[in-house]
Amino acid sequence: MMSLNRSVPSLPAETITGPAKRAAYSDLFDRMVDPVFLLDPATYVVLQANAACERIFGVGEEKFKGRCLLEFLTTPSEEDLRKAFRVAMRRYHPRQFESQWSVSDSQAGEPRAFVMEVSACPLKLSDDGEVLQVTARDISFRRESEIQMQQLFTQLQEANTRLERMATVDEMTGLFNFRHFKNEITTELTRSVRFQQPFAVLFTDIDNFKHFNDRNGHPAGDALLRHLAQVFQRTCRELDVVARYGGEEYVILCPNTTADQGMILADRLLKNIAATRFLQGESQPLGEISVSLGVASYPENGSTVEEVLKAADQAMYYAKTHGKKQAITTARAIELEKLAA
Secondary structure, three states, X not given: OOOOOOEOOOOOOEEEOOHHHHHHHHHHHHHOOOOEEEEOOOOOEEEEEOOHHHHHHOOOHHHHOOOEHHHHEEEOOHHHHHHHHHXXXXXXXXXXXXXXXXXXXXXXXXXXXXXXXEEEEEXXXXXOOEEEEEEEEXXXXXXXXXXHHHHHHHHHHHHHHHHHHHHHEOOOOOOEEHHHHHHHHHHHHHHHHHHOOOEEEEEEEEOOHHHHHHHHOHHHHHHHHHHHHHHHHHHOOOOOEEEEEEOOEEEEEEEOXXXXXXXXXXXXXXXXXXXXXXXXXXXXXXXXXXXXXXXXXXXXXXXXXXXXXXXXXXXXXXHHHOOOOOEEEXXXXXXXXXXXX
16 A cells, blocks of 8 residues: 555646636536545535546535545555554645545445545645545555456466476475486586586385385375385485486485495485385285495496496395395495306
8 A cells, every 4th residue: 555655746726716717617617527525625515526526436426525534545544544644735746645445335334445545635726725626536446456467477387387396396205306316417427527526326215116016006105105205305415316216216316425425325215115004015025114325426336327326226226136225326336246157
């Protein structure tokens, strides 16, 4: 709402002298497209109202004449309105403000609400008397349109937020999806090359997930995916990027982290998962819910995103095919394969 202290540049009070000027003003008064009221400056009682009142409010001069105009204004407060009118009379230049009006179109009719832009200024009469001229422009439609536009803008923002979430978040687990992860790791590679810093990737797969699904049903499998996602989020650092790769696989990006440091996180994940009670976990072949993890790092295990991801995946596969429920680095997996050859 506009402040009652807003004003337009100072103008001298209009003086109506002589029959010709009175006739001209009377003609202009009746032709004004906005409602105009002439008030007693002491009581703000309406002395006269023009024809536009009936077009805007649905009632003519008889509704207002002899009544204090403040009866029809619901905002601002009566005290603020009186102050605005007093200032207009004292300083002899218009005061402009916005107010809400309540006017019923009949004696028993329900009041209608209007938002009016009000301008008040003194008007000198030839007999040295004065009246307060109040012009009220109906801006109800404009304000309603602004409210609707704000509502539409809010809805658009909410829709954009939902779309952005759909584009970056896995609906099942609430983790980032792999598309977002790919963008993050690509950015991290650029940063790591520039500052010559490492980053680690942890590839994770739930052990015997098909057995769990077949035994307990897909809803239980979905619940397990969500529960594990919570453990990952709780265990990882805030700067780590945890994402669902697809199916029962997860992938974690750890900025400024070596493979050995990534193994520390992997061991912590194994420990926290083992300490978590999962529904139907005891029915698994290993007696509990477990995961296999592979850890690779840049630049040790690759110079591109694809090479590092592939290295972590291969390490995870080694962990899975050599006992499960464990974590291993790419370098260690390669070393063990050479020893076994």
